[in-house]
Amino acid sequence: MSKLASLAIAVVAVLPLAAAPALGKDWTTLKIATEGAYPPFNSVTPDGKVVGFEPELLDIVCERAKLKCETVIQEWKGIIPGLLAGKYDAIMSGMSVTPKRLEVIDFSIPYTNSPSTYAVLKSSPLLKALGEDKRVMLTDDAAAKASAAADSKALAGKVLAIQTATIQADFAKTYLPEVKTRVYETTQEEDLDLKAGRVDAIFASASSLVATLEQSKGEIVLAGPKYYGGLFGLGSAFGIQKGQPELKAKLDAAIKSCIDDGTIKKLAEKWFHVDTTPRQ
Amino acid sequence: MKQFDFLWDTFLQLLAGVPVTVSLVTVSVVLGGVLALGLTGIRRTSRPGEWVVSAYVFALRGSPLLVQIFLIYYGLGQIEWIRSSLLWPFLREPWWCAITALALNTAAYQAEVLRGGLNAVPKGAIEAARVCGMGRLMTFRRIVLPIAVRQALPAYTSEVVIMVKATSLASIITLFEITGIAHSIVSETFRAFEVLSLAGLIYLVMNFALTRAFRRLEIHLTPQSRSRPVERPVSKA
Amino acid sequence: MEDLVAYFTLIGFGPAGWGVPLARAASMTVAVSLSAFGVGIVFGMVGCWAKLSRSVVAHGAATVYTTVLRGVPDLLVIYLLYFGGSQAIGAIARAFGHQGFFGLNGFVVGMMAVGIISGAYQTEVLRGAYLAIPRGELEAARVAGMGRLLMLRRIIAPQILRFALPGMGNVWQLVLKESALISVVGLIEIMNQTRLAVGRTGAAFSFYITGAILFLLITTFSGAAFRRAEAWAMRGMGGRVRA
Numbered sequence: 001m002s003k004l005a006s007l008a009i010a011v012v013a014v015l016p017l018a019a020a021p022a023l024g025k026d027w028t029t030l031k032i033a034t035e036g037a038y039p040p041f042n043s044v045t046p047d048g049k050v051v052g053f054e055p056e057l058l059d060i061v062c063e064r065a066k067l068k069c070e071t072v073i074q075e076w077k078g079i080i081p082g083l084l085a086g087k088y089d090a091i092m093s094g095m096s097v098t099p100k101r102l103e104v105i106d107f108s109i110p111y112t113n114s115p116s117t118y119a120v121l122k123s124s125p126l127l128k129a130l131g132e133d134k135r136v137m138l139t140d141d142a143a144a145k146a147s148a149a150a151d152s153k154a155l156a157g158k159v160l161a162i163q164t165a166t167i168q169a170d171f172a173k174t175y176l177p178e179v180k181t182r183v184y185e186t187t188q189e190e191d192l193d194l195k196a197g198r199v200d201a202i203f204a205s206a207s208s209l210v211a212t213l214e215q216s217k218g219e220i221v222l223a224g225p226k227y228y229g230g231l232f233g234l235g236s237a238f239g240i241q242k243g244q245p246e247l248k249a250k251l252d253a254a255i256k257s258c259i260d261d262g263t264i265k266k267l268a269e270k271w272f273h274v275d276t277t278p279r280q
Numbered sequence: 281m282k283q284f285d286f287l288w289d290t291f292l293q294l295l296a297g298v299p300v301t302v303s304l305v306t307v308s309v310v311l312g313g314v315l316a317l318g319l320t321g322i323r324r325t326s327r328p329g330e331w332v333v334s335a336y337v338f339a340l341r342g343s344p345l346l347v348q349i350f351l352i353y354y355g356l357g358q359i360e361w362i363r364s365s366l367l368w369p370f371l372r373e374p375w376w377c378a379i380t381a382l383a384l385n386t387a388a389y390q391a392e393v394l395r396g397g398l399n400a401v402p403k404g405a406i407e408a409a410r411v412c413g414m415g416r417l418m419t420f421r422r423i424v425l426p427i428a429v430r431q432a433l434p435a436y437t438s439e440v441v442i443m444v445k446a447t448s449l450a451s452i453i454t455l456f457e458i459t460g461i462a463h464s465i466v467s468e469t470f471r472a473f474e475v476l477s478l479a480g481l482i483y484l485v486m487n488f489a490l491t492r493a494f495r496r497l498e499i500h501l502t503p504q505s506r507s508r509p510v511e512r513p514v515s516k517a
Numbered sequence: 518m519e520d521l522v523a524y525f526t527l528i529g530f531g532p533a534g535w536g537v538p539l540a541r542a543a544s545m546t547v548a549v550s551l552s553a554f555g556v557g558i559v560f561g562m563v564g565c566w567a568k569l570s571r572s573v574v575a576h577g578a579a580t581v582y583t584t585v586l587r588g589v590p591d592l593l594v595i596y597l598l599y600f601g602g603s604q605a606i607g608a609i610a611r612a613f614g615h616q617g618f619f620g621l622n623g624f625v626v627g628m629m630a631v632g633i634i635s636g637a638y639q640t641e642v643l644r645g646a647y648l649a650i651p652r653g654e655l656e657a658a659r660v661a662g663m664g665r666l667l668m669l670r671r672i673i674a675p676q677i678l679r680f681a682l683p684g685m686g687n688v689w690q691l692v693l694k695e696s697a698l699i700s701v702v703g704l705i706e707i708m709n710q711t712r713l714a715v716g717r718t719g720a721a722f723s724f725y726i727t728g729a730i731l732f733l734l735i736t737t738f739s740g741a742a743f744r745r746a747e748a749w750a751m752r753g754m755g756g757r758v759r760a
Contacts, residue, residue, distance in 0.1 A: 037713065044713055046535055047537070048538070072622075072703075077463060078701075078702070082600075164464065164467055165467030183456075185452060186712075191719070192719065193354075195358075196363060197363065198372050338736075339729070342736035343729040343736075347728050347729045358720070358722050441587070441588065448592045451592075472596065476597050480594070484584075484589055488588065
C-alpha cells in the first residue's frame with residue numbers, strides 16, 4: 001500500500017514537469033552523467049565543479065553540436081542503470097565501447113582510447129615480475145592468452161585490485177581467473193589500498209592511472225604489458241539510450257570534427273600526457 | 281522461460297553469499313556481546329568507568345555504521361604504525377575490518393540493551409536474595425541474569441536483525457556477501473530491479489526465520505502470559 | 518603537534534581547506550534527514566491507522582509494509598527505489614503519452630527511500646503510543662459525547678505525541694544515520710563529501726573522523742532538542758509514570 005501511495009505521490013509531484021517541453025527528436029538540451037571520481041577523465045573540485053579531460057571536451061562538443069549541456073554526478077556502479085531508467089540522456093565517464101554494453105545501450109564514436117595495464121608500488125618485486133611494457137592486442141587470441149598466462153604466474157599468491165563494473169574487471173574474470181582479486185567502488189580506494197599494502201597491483205586504464213601516478217609522487221608506477229582491443233573495446237565514448245539516432249548523429253559529427261582538427265590530441269596531451277586520439 | 285532462468289540463476293549466485301553474511305553476523309554479534317558484557321562490568325564499577333562507557337556508546341550509536349566501517353578500513357590503513365603493528369595481519373583483511381566495525385558497533389547497542397535489562401530487575405528481588413543469604417555471584421546467576429535476559433530479549437532480537445541488515449554495508453569494502461554479489465551481477469546484466477529484489481527477498485527470509493526463532497525462545501523463557509501495553513483495571517478480589 | 522595543525526588546515530576554511538564543502542554537506546545531511554523524517558511521519562500515521570483498523574486488508578497491508586521494510590537492508594531499499602522508482606514513473610508518464618525523462622534527483626529519492634523505511638518504524642512507535650493511552654480516558658470522552666474528530670484533536674493526538682516522542686527520537690537517530698547511505702545515489706551529503714575529499718587527498722583517517730564528528734555534533738544537538746520537546750510534552754504530568 002505504501003508503494004502505491006509513494007508512486008501516487010510521486011506521479012502527482014511530477015505531473016507539472018510533464019507539462020514541460022518533451023525531449024523528442026529535436027535535441028536542444030542534454031543531461032550528461034559523469035562519475036566525478038575518475039581523474040584525469042573527470043573529478044570534482046572542493047567547490048563542486050567537475051574538471052578534467054571530459055568536461056573540457058564536453059564544452060567543445062556541445063558547442064559544436066549546438067546543445068545546451070548539463071552535467072550530473074552519478075556513482076559509477078549505477079551509471080548505466082540510471083541511463084536505462086531515463087535519469088539522464090547520456091553518459092560521459094571514461095566508458096569504453098564494449099560488446100556487453102552494446103547489448104543494452106548505444107554509443108557515439110569514441111573520443112579517446114587508451115590501453116589497460118598494471119600499476120604497482122615502485123618498491124614491489126612485481127615491477128620486474130610483470131615484465132616489460134609491450135602492446136598486446138586482445139584480438140590476437142594466442143598472444144593475449146600467452147601474455148595473460150605470464151601475468152597470472154607473476155601474480156600468483158598476490159592480490160589484484162580492479163574497479164567494479166569495468167572492462168578491466170571483465171578482463172580479470174576472463175583472462176586471469178586464477179588471480180585473487182578485490183573489487184573496489186572507486187579508483188581512489190584502489191590507490192589507498194595499494195599504498196596500504198592490502199593489494200599488490202592495480203589493473204586499470206592507463207589514462208586513469210595517470211592521475212594515480214601523479215598523486216603518488218612517483219611511489220606508484222606502471223608495470224607489465226599494455227592491452228588493447230577485444231573486450232576492451234574501441235575506446236571511450238558517450239553512452240546513450242538505444243533508439244536515439246538523431247542524438248548519435250549530432251554527437252558523432254561533433255566528435256569527428258574534434259578528432260579531425262586536433263582538439264582531442266591537444267586535450268589528451270594536456271590531461272594524459274600522451275595522444276590518445278582513437279584510430280579511425 | 282528466459283526470465284525465470286535468469287531469476288533462478290541469480291538466486292543461486294546470491295545464495296553463495298549467505299554463508300558469508302551468516303558468518304559476519306554470528307562472529308560480530310558474539311564478539312560484540314562479549315565486549316558489551318565487559319563494558320557493562322566497567323560501567324557498574326566506577327564513576328569514570330560509567331563516563332567512559334557512556335562516551336563509547338554515544339560515539340558508536342551516534343554516527344553511521346558506514347562512516348565507522350570506512351574509518352576502520354581506509355582510515356586505519358593509512359596510518360603507518362598500524363601497518364607495522366601486530367594488528368595489521370587482521371586489519372589488512374576486509375573481513376576482519378568488517379567484523380571489527382560491526383562488533384564495536386553492536387557492542388554499544390548491546391551494552392544499552394543489557395543496561396535496560398539489568399535495570400528492569402526489581403531491587404526488591406535482589407534485596408530478598410541477599411537477605412536469604414545468597415552471595416553476589418549466586419544472586420547474579422539465579423535472580424538478576426534470568427530476569428534481565430527475559431526483559432532484554434525483544435530488544436536483543438531487533439538488534440540481531442539490525443546486524444543482519446548491517447552486513448550489507450560490508451559490500452562497500454570489497455566483501456562478497458549477498459549485497460556484494462548482487463552488485464556484481466547488476467554490473468554484468470544491468471538488471472538492477474530484479475537482482476536487488478531477489479537479494480532483498482533472501483534477507484527477508486533470513487530475518488523472518490531469525491525473528492521466529494527468537495520468538496520461540498521468548499515464549500520458552502516466559503511461560504507466564506506477556507504483559508499487554510494497555511492498562512487494565514486490576515481487580516483485587 | 519604539527520599533525521594537529523595539518524589536520525585543522527585540511528578541514529579548515531582556508532583555500533586549501535575543505536571546511537566550506539563539509540559545512541555545505543552537513544547542512545545537506547540535516548536537510549535530507551528532516552525531509553525524510555517528515556515523510557516517515559506521514560507514512561507512519563497511515564501505517565498506524567491501517568494497523569489499528571478493523572479491516573483485515575488494511576491490517577495485512579500494514580503488517581507487510583512494516584515487516585518488509587524492517588527486514589530488508591536499507592542499502593537495498595534505497596537502490597531499489599532509485600532504479601525501480603524512476604522506471605515506474607517513466608512507465609506511467611509514457612502511458613500518459615509523454616516522452617523523455619523524469620529524473621528524480623538524489624535528494625528526492627533519498628528522502629522518499631529513508632522516509633518510507635523510517636515510516637515502518639514510526640508505525641510501530643505511533644501504534645505503541647496509541648495503545649498506551651489509558652482506555653478510561655477514551656471511554657470517558659465518548660461518554661461525554663465527544664465526536665470522533667474532537668476526540669482525535671483533544672485526547673488522542675496530544676497523548677500520542679507525548680508517548681511517542683522518545684520513540685520518535687530514536688527514529689530520528691535512525692534517519693540521520695541512514696542519510697549517510699543516500700550517498701550511494703549521489704547526493705553530496707557528509708558521507709559522500711568525505712569520500713570525495715579522501716579520494717582527492719588520501720587523508721582517509723582525518724576526513725572520516727571529521728565525518729563521524731559532524732554526525733555526532735548533529736546527534737548531540739538534536740538529542741538536546743528532543744529532550745526539550747519531551748519535557749514540554751510531559752509538562753503538568755508531574756512524576757507520572759509512562760504506561
